[in-house]
Amino acid sequence: MPDFFHDRKLYYTPIEFAIAHIGGTWKMPILWRLQNNVLRFSELKKDIPHITDKMLTSQLKELESKGLIHRTVYPEVPPKVEYNITEKGKKAIPVIEVIMKYGYDLIKEAGIEYPPLK
């Protein structure tokens, strides 16, 4: 398991590389919502509780820079910007699904009351 460089950053493992793409508090919630919908900045903001403008902006930028989503600007006033998932981004969806289900299992095991999946 050698280390490797990418984009001026050193990675130790494939896991670390994967987390660099979909990790952090907000990237998975964003990708999850874009899996079947093209959404505007304001719609994402509404859909994702607690997210701030700053975090939404920065996480969208990171996802775009890694090619998981695409950003379309409509030159209107007030601005209109739409975000859609890319083919590359779609490959993250099953991964997110597995993590989400694991989270639900843990919640259940911990005896936390929570609306069930599906």
Place this chain on the structure above:
Amino acid sequence: MPDFFHDRKLYYTPIEFAIAHIGGTWKMPILWRLQNNVLRFSELKKDIPHITDKMLTSQLKELESKGLIHRTVYPEVPPKVEYNITEKGKKAIPVIEVIMKYGYDLIKEAGIEYPPLK
């Protein structure tokens, strides 16, 4: 998707809860190595490149406190401590596998030279 409290911490989503269990730089590499082996502290240290004593200690403690691994102390000098995965911990293995495979895919897509999985 309501928020919930657990262990005096507020979680926003099942994903966040899952990551609290297996996230961070070192927890997955540790669990992965314990999936089929009972290992001593020093063996884990040898097996996991770049990990420091401090991080190994703290991450083992967190994994133990969440019930994913078990710690056995043999009252000898010098000390002997063994770590093994629990039934609860085993449930994380398929999740880690999916993330790892996703990492390998991303590495391949990025054109990084890397020894292939399997």
Place this chain on the structure above:
DNA sequence: AATGTAAGTAACGTATAAGTTATTTATTAC
């Protein structure tokens, strides 16, 4: 002229994760 709008940016502060270096312990081996 003032107000509202969508999609941000900037400056700043806080919290958590992770890394670095030195020290501890009890016993056996030299």
Place this chain on the structure above:
DNA sequence: GTAATAAATAACTTATACGTTACTTACATT
């Protein structure tokens, strides 16, 4: 009596993630 050993711990520093508040833009509406 000094050194080696395994498994840590403690004090400290650095880096990164995340949050808070205020501000910007260009046009349309009132």
